[in-house]
Amino acid sequence: MPKLLIVDDETIFRKGIGLMIAEMQSDWSVVDEAKDGVEALEKIELLQPDLIITDIKMPRMDGIQLQYIVKERYPHISCVVMSGYNDFQYARESLKLGAKDYLMKPFERAELYTLLDRLQAEMAVEKEQLTTNKKDKQVQSQMRQHVLAGLLTGSIHHGETELLDNVGVQFPLPYTSCLVAKLDRDSVTDERYYQLNPSLFSVYIQQFIQESIEKPLLGYVFILNENEVVALINHEDTAASFADIEKLTNRIRKGIRGQSNFTISFGLGGPVKDLESISKSYKEAGLALLYRLVIGGDRLLSSDTIAEMTMEKLEWHTADWNLLNQYVQEGDLVNVHLQANQFVTKLCQQWRDPELIHEQICKMLLHFYELAVNLTVVKMWLQGTDMKQVLMEIYSISSSKELSERCQKLLGDLSVCMVNRKKKFVTSPVELVARYVEEHYAEPITLNMMAEIAYLNPSYLSSLFKSKQGQSFIDFLTEKRIEKAKAMLLHSDEKIQVISDSTGFTNIRHFNRVFKTLTNRTPTEYREGKQTS
Structure with missing residues (x-):
């Protein structure tokens, strides 16, 4: 139906x-x-x-x-x-x-x-x-996407024409230029951007570009990632084709602005003659797009337009991050976001070189990374990534609004970590560990895990725990588990295997051995109330 x-x-x-x-x-x-x-x-x-x-x-x-x-x-x-x-x-x-x-x-x-x-x-x-052709088309579409992406990284060379033919990709004309399109984030309200799936904007842009490409331009248009649409334009001579590409991008920008009420920017790489050099054109397009940071979006950016710009050499003293630093450590999320936004906005307004803007922002983030290292909250802050990846991401952002949002998110997350850290130290680290054992004795627990929770070095925590509790952490954990097991033996009919599992022991043999060592009885004898001889 x-x-x-x-x-x-x-x-x-x-x-x-x-x-x-x-x-x-x-x-x-x-x-x-x-x-x-x-x-x-x-x-x-x-x-x-x-x-x-x-x-x-x-x-x-x-x-x-x-x-x-x-x-x-x-x-x-x-x-x-x-x-x-x-x-x-x-x-x-x-x-x-x-x-x-x-x-x-x-x-x-x-x-x-x-x-x-x-x-x-x-x-x-x-x-x-469709039933007959669907599988073959899906495979070919996925392969084409991989091949086109491979051209951007330089991993596919001129000798692999058979691979290109198999996925329906051909470059019959002498030159190829890489055109990269990105949404101008500041042209879309936050409500509209987050109400939709952000990736839908790239889907829409891809379709619009594909429908707009006409002869004498031959183009392959695809989504490289959530924020980037790439068109590989195959064309004749370079001078006339630049004019054609410029007309194409103007038509696309005007159409999207009129129909959908948002704007996009294009970065255009130089024309190249061989497949291996397409990656060079792609890098040039990405570099050109970085200049959105200083001259705004809704335009075509290329090496020619960049060369025409006058780069101002501004004197810039070491950024003062004291106020931002204070708000981060206090957990003042509202002011953290406000100060981070002001910092990025001021940089983009006063500087004319994207590389220097990125450099200053990375210096600022490294300052806070050092703070996070000293306070042992890096793992909680970066959630599985590392600072190198964060800095690489910063250098790839060419929109001032996206750059501001990313910095606000990073510093806001760090601020939350600071607040949580303070909450955990309301009680002493030893009390914190003891409470954790009381609540999670049935789970696998190690000293290293407790050290992460208490934000202390494992060896220091071990020494501190013994001095405060009068016994080692391992002895404390073992005694707690045996106490729970004794209660279950007396007040439940559960099998001993179940009690062993429920109190955190890895196997029943180990449970029996430890239980007898600490009580001079086997679990069965303890349940029956019999004394060992």
């Missing part, structure tokens, strides 16, 4: 279409409704309809944007668009995106029924063909 989702911001249309289809007495099933593209995407992920009937003009995300994303993420789902008489130019755009048909509002019942009957018949044929 084919499933259908209706998307329209007017309730009366959604309900009316649903009623028409219910009265059709066909196999079609209306699985749900949505009032705009954002809500539709949530329901598409959950319900996986076969067909979407969508209006074009809707708030938050219109039908055109919805189609771009559906085409990329759910290519098996068909779309039919609805439009008023004055919206036909949008309907035409939808047909270019692969819409199966369009319905002009208001439409007749018979028109809808004829369309659905036709689509159901087409779907039956397509489903049969």
